[in-house]
Amino acid sequence: MELRNKFLDFFMITLGTAICAAGVYFLLIPSGLSVGSISGLAIILSKFIPLAVSTITLILNVGLLLLGFLLIGRDFGVKTVYTSVVIPVFLAIFERVFPDQPSIMGDVFVDMVCYLFVVSVGQAILFTHNASSGGLDIVGKLLNKFFRIELGKAVALAGMCVAVCSVFINPDVKTVALSVLGTYLGGIVLDHFIFAFEQKRRVCILSDKVEELRSYIL
Numbered sequence: 461m462e463l464r465n466k467f468l469d470f471f472m473i474t475l476g477t478a479i480c481a482a483g484v485y486f487l488l489i490p491s492g493l494s495v496g497s498i499s500g501l502a503i504i505l506s507k508f509i510p511l512a513v514s515t516i517t518l519i520l521n522v523g524l525l526l527l528g529f530l531l532i533g534r535d536f537g538v539k540t541v542y543t544s545v546v547i548p549v550f551l552a553i554f555e556r557v558f559p560d561q562p563s564i565m566g567d568v569f570v571d572m573v574c575y576l577f578v579v580s581v582g583q584a585i586l587f588t589h590n591a592s593s594g595g596l597d598i599v600g601k602l603l604n605k606f607f608r609i610e611l612g613k614a615v616a617l618a619g620m621c622v623a624v625c626s627v628f629i630n631p632d633v634k635t636v637a638l639s640v641l642g643t644y645l646g647g648i649v650l651d652h653f654i655f656a657f658e659q660k661r662r663v664c665i666l667s668d669k670v671e672e673l674r675s676y677i678l
Contacts, residue, residue, distance in 0.1 A: 476585030481550035498595020616647025
């Protein structure tokens, strides 16, 4: 049973990773947006560094991965090591199978909206299995752990820096504004999916015997 649970755990992590990579390659890269993610930062850096987006993504992930492994925990670290390796692999496969992929939707705004929903589903799957897609998600997880910020808001906060930096590769104010807006909305959507996967209920008991009830429950 334990082996089966571990297999299911890593299967879901692989699925979440594949969803994130697909969203990045088919929606984020063709749109030219830099919605807060390590892949968005890789897109910016690829304009100045003669390396593929997949290679830059791997390099950036390794540095932040060490922080996650040391400050968040071994289980999170091991799983994120796996996703940090697998995401560039998926991106490399997509680059070979679908070279020079054009925008699927043909509209930057629609690409952004679709990207937000697709990647948020993948991120929510990863976070609910104590993993992340690496990069800025690790920064979000650190903010969540040490400052008690909700994961979606924490990831959005980290991603705002990347979104703002997109001005260096795209002077179009509209595109930069969409990147910043997309980062903010991405945090909201991510929290929505996380809460959907981990629903909780609060029960309020009205009674004159508060201390007795509290003692019994605790």
